Each structure stands twice: as C-alpha cells, then as structure tokens.
Amino acid sequence: MTATGASEGAGVRGAPTAGPWWWARRRSAVLDVSLAVVSGLECAVEGGRFAANAQLPEALGLLLGLVVGAVLLVRRRWPVAVVLVAIAVLPAEMGGLLGMVGLYTLAASDVPRRIIALLTGMTMVGGVLTAFFAMRQDVVSEPAFHPPAWFLPVMTMAVCLVMTAPPVLWGLYVGARRRLVESLRERADGLERELSLLADRAEERAEWARNEERTRIAREMHDVVAHRVSLMVVHSAALQAIALKDPEKASKNAGLVGDMGRQALTELREMLGVLRTAEGSSVRRAPASDAPERLAAVAAQAKAKTPAAAPGGPAAGVPAPAPAEPDGEGPCLAELAELVGQSRAAGMAVELSVEGPAGGDADGTGPDYGPGVEQTVFRVVQEALTNVHKHAPGARARVRLAHRAGEVAVQVENGPSARGATDAGLPSGGNGLVGMRERVTALGGAFVSGPTDAGGFRVSAVVPAVAPAPATG
Structure with a gap:
C-alpha cells in the first residue's frame, strides 16, 4: 500500500514486508490509523446529531460513529466491506470521509470492474436519496426560500458527483498506474534473468572457444615440432646402426640431426612468440583466434628454411623431413x-x-x-x-x-x-x-x-x- 492509498500485496519486490498485520509498510499503517481516527471523530459527531434527531441516546450515536469510522483500518484488506458500511450509514447522514476513502481504495484495488461499478452506483443512489431528503427538509424549514423545481435534483446530483466521481476516477488511475509499474518490474526481472542466462551462455561459449583454440594450437605444434622431433629420434636410432659400418655417413647424418634439432628449437621459439603476442592482443588489437593460423604461417616459414639433407641422403629405414611449405601457405x-x-x-x-x-x-x-x-x-x-x-x-x-x-x-x-x-x-x-x-x-x-x-x-x-x-x- 502506498501513501496515496493504492493497494499493494507486498512491499518492494524482493524485500521483506516491514509493516504489521496486512500493511506492507509502517507508513501505510500510520496513514490508515490517522484516517480512521479522523473518520471516527467525524462519524461520532454526525452519529450524535443523528441520535439527537431520532430521540435516541446520544452516547449510542457517538459509539456507533466511532465504530463506523474505525472501519477504515481494514480498507486495504477488505475494501468492499468498507464501501458497504459507508452505504449502510448513508441514511444517518454520516461517513462522508469513510465513503470517499472507501471508493478510492475500491477503485485502486484488484476488485473486478463490475463490482466497482455496482458499488459506485449504489453509493450514488444512496447519496442522491439521502441528500434529496436532507435538502428538502431544509427547504421546508425555511418558509422564505422557494427554489425552482429543478433545484433540488440538480443540487443532489452535483453533491453526489463531487463526493463519488473524484475518488473513483483517482483510484482507477492509481490502480492502472500500479499495475503498469508491476508489469514493468516483472518485465525488467525477466530481462535481468535473460541477461544472466545470456552471460552464462557467453561464458560457456568463451570457455569452449578457449578449449578449441588450445586444441588447435596443440594440433599445429604436433604437426610441426613433434613431427620433427620424432624424425630426430628415428635418425638417432639409425645412427647407432651405421656408426661402426660407415663412420663418414654417420657423421653426415649426425650433422643432419643437429640441424633438425636447431630448426625444431627455432620453430618452438617462434610459436611461443606467437602465443605471447596472441595473449597481448588486447593491446595490439590482434584477435586471439588468429593464433593457430599464425602458428601455421610460422611453421611454413620455418619449414621453408629447412636445409637440404647432407650428401649421401638419410640412413636406410629413416624418413626424410616433410616438404617445405611456401611462405604463408600450407601444403x-x-x-x-x-x-x-x-x-x-x-x-x-x-x-x-x-x-x-x-x-x-x-x-x-x-x-x-x-x-x-x-x-x-x-x-x-x-x-x-x-x-x-x-x-x-x-x-x-x-x-x-x-x-x-x-x-x-x-x-x-x-x-x-x-x-x-x-x-x-x-x-x-x-x-x-x-x-x-x-x-x-x-x-x-x-x-x-x-x-x-x-x-x-x-x-x-x-x-x-x-x-x-x-x-x-
């Protein structure tokens, strides 16, 4: 419930209610208590006057007025009951504040429109009849005042419209505005949940992309460095077989193994340099996804620089290095x-x-x-x-x-x-x-x-x- 009297089922979305009983906030309870006190005093005065005119004990009228005015305490919980009480006491010419506040609360609540229209119509009919008989009695008590025939109906209708139309229209406006704000809050919460899901999916995609990049980089390094190192091991095994039989050929092949080792180290350093550059791509504005392609280019350039095999060729049973790749292109x-x-x-x-x-x-x-x-x-x-x-x-x-x-x-x-x-x-x-x-x-x-x-x-x-x-x- 807001300070203007609009109905609320709870406080701020996501926050616990801090008010007593059915009030969402303490200030809402203070407002309703204040309205109930003012309405009780008004109804007590009007009840005492009604009891005096009806030749009833004045204390009974005062007590009835206090009870009727205190009904405003439950206007947020049972707005229909408040309006019905206000209609019931209309013949006693009491409950003006009670009726207006009750109609406003009813119009601002989530009660179906047909019930709001029915109770508003009943209030207007009761108010017109009450005002008509009250004004007619006043006119009769004043012999010198002779109003035209249309005066009483027009005045009673005007008084009833002033007492019912503004609170009902204002209540309808506040209720519509409250429902709009509620729908916007729900939509904002939905968008927040969607953004959270999108952020989670983006993180999952980023993790997948990182894993994919690591896999691609590992594959490139396997194709270039691991392949060359494997050939070095095979050459070394062949050298053990021919070292005693053909020392000159073994010496040449040993030189070839050394050249291949130095070339493998060079390729490894260049690839690591590419990876470091890719990690600092936020400064150089180079996308990290280009790292595998750049690795392939570095490998191609390194292979293009591979020296020719020593005279005599590789040892028997030993594979030769892969063919050199053109600069910037693959095989x-x-x-x-x-x-x-x-x-x-x-x-x-x-x-x-x-x-x-x-x-x-x-x-x-x-x-x-x-x-x-x-x-x-x-x-x-x-x-x-x-x-x-x-x-x-x-x-x-x-x-x-x-x-x-x-x-x-x-x-x-x-x-x-x-x-x-x-x-x-x-x-x-x-x-x-x-x-x-x-x-x-x-x-x-x-x-x-x-x-x-x-x-x-x-x-x-x-x-x-x-x-x-x-x-x-």
Whole structure:
C-alpha cells in the first residue's frame, strides 16, 4: 500500500514486508490509523446529531460513529466491506470521509470492474436519496426560500458527483498506474534473468572457444615440432646402426640431426612468440583466434628454411623431413608425390595411386579444392606415413587418393611390420589419430582408422571439396 492509498500485496519486490498485520509498510499503517481516527471523530459527531434527531441516546450515536469510522483500518484488506458500511450509514447522514476513502481504495484495488461499478452506483443512489431528503427538509424549514423545481435534483446530483466521481476516477488511475509499474518490474526481472542466462551462455561459449583454440594450437605444434622431433629420434636410432659400418655417413647424418634439432628449437621459439603476442592482443588489437593460423604461417616459414639433407641422403629405414611449405601457405595435394618419394628414399616401399580428375568434378573443369581441404588431406597422409615409420618399420604402404564429385577421399594402408611387433621405440601419446580426426571432422568430413585383417593398419578420410563456412555469432 502506498501513501496515496493504492493497494499493494507486498512491499518492494524482493524485500521483506516491514509493516504489521496486512500493511506492507509502517507508513501505510500510520496513514490508515490517522484516517480512521479522523473518520471516527467525524462519524461520532454526525452519529450524535443523528441520535439527537431520532430521540435516541446520544452516547449510542457517538459509539456507533466511532465504530463506523474505525472501519477504515481494514480498507486495504477488505475494501468492499468498507464501501458497504459507508452505504449502510448513508441514511444517518454520516461517513462522508469513510465513503470517499472507501471508493478510492475500491477503485485502486484488484476488485473486478463490475463490482466497482455496482458499488459506485449504489453509493450514488444512496447519496442522491439521502441528500434529496436532507435538502428538502431544509427547504421546508425555511418558509422564505422557494427554489425552482429543478433545484433540488440538480443540487443532489452535483453533491453526489463531487463526493463519488473524484475518488473513483483517482483510484482507477492509481490502480492502472500500479499495475503498469508491476508489469514493468516483472518485465525488467525477466530481462535481468535473460541477461544472466545470456552471460552464462557467453561464458560457456568463451570457455569452449578457449578449449578449441588450445586444441588447435596443440594440433599445429604436433604437426610441426613433434613431427620433427620424432624424425630426430628415428635418425638417432639409425645412427647407432651405421656408426661402426660407415663412420663418414654417420657423421653426415649426425650433422643432419643437429640441424633438425636447431630448426625444431627455432620453430618452438617462434610459436611461443606467437602465443605471447596472441595473449597481448588486447593491446595490439590482434584477435586471439588468429593464433593457430599464425602458428601455421610460422611453421611454413620455418619449414621453408629447412636445409637440404647432407650428401649421401638419410640412413636406410629413416624418413626424410616433410616438404617445405611456401611462405604463408600450407601444403597442397601437388606435394603428395614428393612426400611419398621422400618416404621411398628413406627405405619404405610406398605405392601412390590417384583416381579421378583433380577438382572433384567428373569433367575435371571444376574449381580446385580449398586450401583447408588440401592441407587436411596432406596432413592425414603425412601423419599416417609417420606412424608407419614409427610403429611398423619396414612395412609396405599404399596411398590412394580419389577425386570424386564434391569430395576427395584418401586412404593410407600398411601391411605388417617386417620386424614383427617391434617399432622404432618412439613415445606416442595417441594424439596423431586424434589430430587427424579433428582436422577432417572440422571440415565436415568422415574419418575412420583401425587395424586390418592382414595385421596392418588403415587410415581413411573423406573430405568435402568445399569446407563449410565457420559459424558466426
């Protein structure tokens, strides 16, 4: 309940009520008590006068007036009862303040409009009849006053309108305003809840994006640094085998291992520098999401600077480094033959077969694959051949590339290792297959890997010719 008399079921939204009984606030209780005291005094005076005119005990009139005036204490809880009491005492010409305050409270409450209209009409009828008979008695008691016939009806209607219309209209306005404020508060609370949900979802998306970026960065580092370090371990194992047989060749290959180690350190420093720059992107205005692409560019530049192998070539059974990538660009399908040729030079029996025209269209006139598609297919073949070197040394391998309508398929299959169950002794965390799967599925493709019935291993991937656009917003 506000200070103006508008009904309230509670105090401020979300705050506990501080008033006694049905009052939401203490000032509301003070206001109602004050109105009840004033109304009680008014009704007591009018009740005493009515008792004197009706030849009744004056004390009875005073007591009745005090009881009737005190009804205003419950106007917020039972506004209909207050108006009914005011209508009941109209014939006794008492309860003017009681009637006006009761009509205002009734109009401002949540009582149905038809009940408000009914009680307002009853109050007006009762007030007109009471005022008419009171004025008529006054006119009769004044013989010198002879008003026209229309005087009494017009005056009684005017008095009733003045006593009922302003409080009812003001109460309707206050009630409508209160309901509007309540609806706005509910809408504001709803918007606040929605904003909270959006903030939670934004935090979840940010966390997902951070995890995705970490995964992409780890995948890039695995493709570049871990791959090169793996080759260094394989070269070191080969040096142990040829150190006594061919010291000159072993010395040259040792130099190659040193060059590869220095190159790996250089690439690692450059990648860490990119990550630090990405972390400070708020100052440089560089988006952190560009870190993986910049890592790939740094790796490409580092690979372009890789020195040629020492004369004599790599030791038998040792894979050569991956082909250098052009500056700022990743590998493409045209370099698969070179990649396979380097594995052959390292002693692996590899067969490469290509089916269908390049571009993915049956007539061979369609556009080339997107750079992301070609890089993904190249990485799958590179990682698969690396796994053959690491886990199945001496095994025969077959690389099949098929250009189809709207997609490109690749399969790398190797037979059982010529050394049985032994491998090159390289540590493996199983991230190679995971990285291949992530690359292929990120482009909307399909990836399958697993052992073959012959005891070998097979890796298959199908990638759409056009990579899907990244989701925005």
